[in-house]
Each structure stands twice: as C-alpha cells, then as structure tokens.
Amino acid sequence: MDNYQPVLLAGVGVEDGHTRAVYEARGGYSTLRRVLRESQPAEVAEAVRASGLRGRGGAGFPTGLKWSFLPADHPGPVYMCVNADESEPGTFCNRVLMEHDPHQVLEGTILSCYATRASTAYIYLRYEYPLSLRRLQQAVDECYEAGYLGKNILGSDFCLDVYIHRGAAAYICGEETGLIESLEGKRAWPRIKPPFPAVEGLFRKPTVVNNVETLACVRHIVERGPEWFRSMGTPPDPNQPHDPGSFGPKLYCVSGHVQRPGCYEGPLGVPCRAVIDDWAGGVRKGRKIKAVVPGGLSTGLLTPDELDVPMDFNGPVQAGCLGLGTAGVIVMDDTCSLIDFLYNSCRFFAHESCGQCTPCREGTAWSLRIMERIKAGGGRLKDLDLLLEIADGMGIIPGTTICGLADGAAWPIKNAVRKFRPEFEEYIRRTNPRGYLATQPVPALHGPVMPRLEQPRLEHTSSQGGAGDGRTQAAVAGGPVPWRKTIPLG
Secondary structure, three states: OOOOOOOOOOOOOOOOOOOHHHHHHOOOOHHHHHHHHHOOHHHHHHHHHHHOOEOOOOOOOEHHHHHHOOOOOOOOOOEEEEEEOOOOOOOOHHHHHHHHOHHHHHHHHHHHHHHHOOOEEEEEEOOOOHHHHHHHHHHHHHHHHHOOOEOOHHHOOOOEEEEEEEOOOOHHHHOHHHHHHHHOOOOOOOOOOOOOOOOOOHHHOOEEEEEHHHHHHHHHHHHHOHHHHHOOEEOOOOOOOOOOOEEOEEEEEEEEOEOOOEEEEEEOOOEHHHHHHHHOOOEHHHOOEEEEEOOOHHHOOEOHHHOOOEOOOOHHHHOOOOOOOOOEEEEEEOOOOHHHHHHHHHHHHHHHOOOOOHHHHHHHHHHHHHHHHHHOOOOOHHHHHHHHHHHHOOOOOOOOOOOOHHHHHHHHHHHHHHHOHHHHHHHHHHHOOOOOOOOOOOOOOOOOOOOOOOOOOOOOOOOOOOOOOOHHHHHHHOOOOOOOOOOOOO
C-alpha cells in the first residue's frame, strides 16, 4: 500500500484536467483508438469479466456478469445508463471524477458501450451538481468535435450518442429501475424484477446501468489488462462460497469529525482504521471515535472495536453492516449523540422513501415518529424493541420490498440500537424519568399531551454532556466537504 500510485485520481488537480486537450496529452483516448482498431466487443466484455470488477455504486454486483445478461440475438437498440445520481449521504467520489476528469468517465463509458453494443448512453446526473453538468457537457461536446462520439466513431462501424439527463433530486433514483422510470418521464418507482433491465429496461429495450466510478475503472482495465486489476484487492473468502472477491482500486470518501475530510484512492481491502488515521489524519482535536459509518449512511455503523475490518465488499458485512456500499466513511467522535444520528437518519429515509411498498412507506414514517418522541423526552425503553421490530421487517433481505432503500433505512436503526443500546437507554431514562417503563400505547408527539417541536433542535444530548453545534447533522448529511487529493500512505 505504501507504493500505491493513484489511477482514478491521477488527473485530478492537473491544470485544466477537465479539458480534452489535457486529457489527450496524458494519453487519453489512446485506449479507445486501439480497441476500435484491434478488438471486438466480445473481447472487451471478456476483459471486464475476467478482471472481477464489481459495481462501485453500492451493491457490488459483478459488472461483466451483468453485461452477460444482455440477449445476444436482440435486434436493438441497446441502451447504457450511467448512474451519476450520487445521493448517498457521505458520498462524493463521483462528483470528484465528473468535475475534475470527465473525459476519463466518458472514455470508460464509450468503451463499455462498445463492449455491450449500446448505441445510446444517458448520463443520469444528480440535480445538485451544477459544475459536473457544465464539465460533462463540455466534455461531450469536445468528444463529438473529435469524432469520439457520433456516427462511425474514428472510422469504425461503431456509432454512439451520449445525452446528459438531470434528475430531480430524489434518492430513489439511485436504484437502477427507479432511474429508468425517471428517464422515461415517469414517477421514479422501482420496478418489480424480473424482468431485469438487461432484458427489458429503458423504453423496454435491453439496458445496462452502471455507476460513474465503475465505468471509469473499465478504461483502465482495457488499457492495463485484467491481471493488473486483480493484482490489488482481496481474493474470495473461502468461507463465503458466493463471494467473488474484491479487486481493483477504490475511491474512499471521508467526512465528519476528521482532520482532513476528502476523497482518497487506494486498493480495496484497506482497513477502515487506516482510511481514517493514515489518510484523513485521524479524529480532529484529538478526540476518540464513538462510531463510524463505513460506506454511506445506509450501511449502518461500526464501533471503535470494529475499525480493523477490511474495506472490501465482504469486510463490513462481517461486522454486521449492510455492506461496503459506496465506501463513504462518516466519522463521529465521542461528543456526538447517537440519538441525534438515528433521528437524522430516520428523517432522511422517511423523506426519501418513494412510498410504493407499504413496509418501507410505513416503517420509515413510524421509525421517525418514534425517534421524534424519544428525542423530545417522551421515549420508553419499549420503543427500542419497536424500532428493531420495524427495522427487521422491511427490506429486500426479509423479502418485503421491491428495492433496497428499505434495507438502507433499516440498517442504521439495527446497528445503532443493538451496538449502542446503553446510550439510548440512558437517554430515555434521563429525559423521561416517570414514563420510561411504560408499556401501554402513548400519545403521539403532536397530540395534546406532548408539545409539538416547531424546529428540530440539534444540541448535544448524549450522556457525556457539553453543548453541541449541529455537527451531527452535518456529518450524517455528508454536507459540503472540501475535496482533497490522495496522500502518500505509510
């Protein structure tokens, strides 16, 4: 790891690195030229499959396997949807790539479209990324001028058009079928599967949906070879028969209570503690860690004793988290209230649930109402068991919802209550000394017994004492965090 050289972030920080001229001066599009001259689409697809590349958008599904689901005899058209709707709290690596090195993303997209025989690509872009929009559109225009897009690209039979589509700021559009529904101009309700997008996707045609970082990796796999890609990362776990391994470089976003928040690059499998201490400079002001979100808010929480887990697709799962997710690390120090954390988490997912599935629609809403009452001083110890009952009953994993948003909403509840239950119990006893043992139904927060909270307060309420400044919400929301280039390890 000491000798690791950035690949995905190599062009970040280069003056005018977002322009085609600078990208080409660094060797950009030479791989595309060679592939169109020497390779067939099946050869490119096989290289990606052999590399073991897994989707960087959260689920970690093998990219080459996803491409293989496309029907070989379909007359077309085939579509490529680039998922640039980066809505997971604590995640901003796609924004870094699109703003600083958009041609790397485009070259990976073009190569992927060639491999899958896609004739049209739609970049579904998060609405709150105006600079990404300008940089991407400039890059697309430059590619058309240079003949990298359009009809008969570089004199070959390959034709490709790329369009940028701005989303309407909805977390659910990060789910691939919700994204497709939105692209079609409809409400972004995830589709029941099967059929899967590879068979019947955008406009009911075969469609591939890949994340921005995933497609950026494709460019380097084709350029350097599958063996190079598999030379970094972690091999399959022999105790997990369905684990295909975690290979290649990965972008790690670090935010919250650290010295140097930013986007860092390293191989998959780096210990979470190394990401925080060696790259982000450790916890700010010399304080201790209370909890860490390993991969974006929906993945749950790690305790201080679990920070040595490898940051690969299997590591956080062994610590009881949902998965690696987007590798968006959010650090909370010992001044942070887990009650505030869980309240903000429940509020976010209740707002972002599309409402199509009853367990998610009702579960996220009732979880928020319970947390509102706990935070306002009306909590009962029984409420913690109710929260766990709600969380355990919604999501794809228990088989009650169409998409995984409910799992993402449930995991912070499961981890926070189960791993930090003493803090929740102490808060409930302290703020509701007369009613914390109640077992009968209690009035709602907004009923006649308890006053309505006009504005949620963000003051510190943990057992450690001390006044807060809203840092918990900023950490959970993954708010504006300055980007920093990767630093030497060791």
